[in-house]
Amino acid sequence: MNTYKMLVLDLDGTLTNTQKEITPRTREVLIELQRKGVLLVLASGRPTYGIAPLADELQMDRFGGYILSYNGGEIIDWSNGTKLYENVLPDSVVPQLYAAAAEHQVTILTYDEQYIVTEHPDDPYVGKEAFLNKMEVRPCSNFLQEVRLPLPKCLIVGDADRLIGIEAELSLALQGEISVYRSEPYFLELVPMGIDKAQSLAVLLKEKGFSREEMVAVGDGYNDLSMIEFAGMGVAMANAQEPVKKAADYVTLSNEEEGVAAVVERFF
Template identity: 60%
Template sequence: MKYKLLVLDLDGTVTNSKKEITDHTRDVLIEAQKQGVKIVLASGRPTYGIVPIADKLELNKYESYILSYNGGEIIDWKTGEMMYQKMLDEDVIPYLYECSKKNNFAIITYDGKYVLTEHPDDEYVLKEAILNVMSPKKVDNFLKEIKLPIAKCLIVGEPNRLAELEKEMYHELKDKMGVFRSEPYFLELVPKGIDKAQSLSVLLDELGMTKDEMIAVGDGYNDLSMIKYAGLGVAMANAQDVVRENADYITLSNDEDGVAAVVEKFILNKAD
């Protein structure tokens, strides 16, 4: 099979444990693009948080894409065209806010380079800000000061307690929106039907490709749908157990250039 589309999660996949892309992985991904392979950076991050990696991989020079907010937006990074966008139902946002308040968790959303929150010093808010190279910005009243519509909210907090809230909110909201954790301490709140696989199906239709021509590589819970959907679903060695169990192939870890190894084996056809 000649693979034409390479879909890559960022954190724990393209980036190593220092949140950096090694020179080797960068060089291999640029070589793949030179050979005509289209790359999709598919992440729960807001678009602003993906841009530095997109620029390092020179996506603007080739026909490659950013899929942000777990699939809420798809952007052609060469032309800047917004190819797909879906926003949260505004009516449900007060409920999300109340869930965060009653459980003493921070809720956040995004505005340009800022992470908007009532709790800018919260340790998990700071994790999200650092991860995306964004700045926390304090708002006095989340509901009054956010700019609608928004692509997603994130409730952050201690993993065990957050797991309990996830169950409660999923039961309440499963017919209205997506509720899932991308990390044990990050609870993603996105429009109904939004996940990486669903949005990738839209992109494949637009590009005239099939899922059999796609490789998807990831490590986390929110990568599971695209790994199961892709013609070749690849889990990192450092992936969550359920992700590895559902993958067609397990590559090296993110600290061992696992993405580069996949590209060399299945796209550049270099010997092991």
């Protein structure tokens, strides 16, 4: 049987239940796992400050865990806050993203430490992003003048049918410069090229001196596919998208049934 040294967890739909909470049992299991010397990594499309409360709840600062935020755009050693890796949007594309959002009458936002920055703080979809990440919204009067470049990512939010045209337009106009994809029907992600959980995990594995065969990765969404295929043991949640389940080596219980705790008990 393999001796796994690292556990990588997606958050929404994986580590957390539908209330966006870690259950007491899962918390205890993961703290005990770290106490035994296994490295815990939280890998999510969320910004760093949206992951931080969960990392602190799991005592990852104490045990030396890592955060992969922005879908792998940043790697942070949570024991000391050191940034091991960063991938950012080209400054030149930000005005194009802003202009496209304005033309289609939808909202663009970005992140500045613990804040979500936008000209439209009352947009209900901005509220969804703020709730998901437990972040404050900082209103601005002029997005292009007030955001601090470079940006890790932008998010355009709006009704799903409104995002169809802008997604196609930006995918074509910025092909080869950034990645454009929908994380939710109402969230259009605008991220640097090459953002990928598996690619960032390869950087972390090299830093720690581990092989991918020593890693277990657990997720439920399309953005988890690469790390599930890359890991020595790729695990899909029972609530995962069907292609994710097919790519996995093992399917655990759902996030409502503490599937992460079941993974730890089975493989560690």
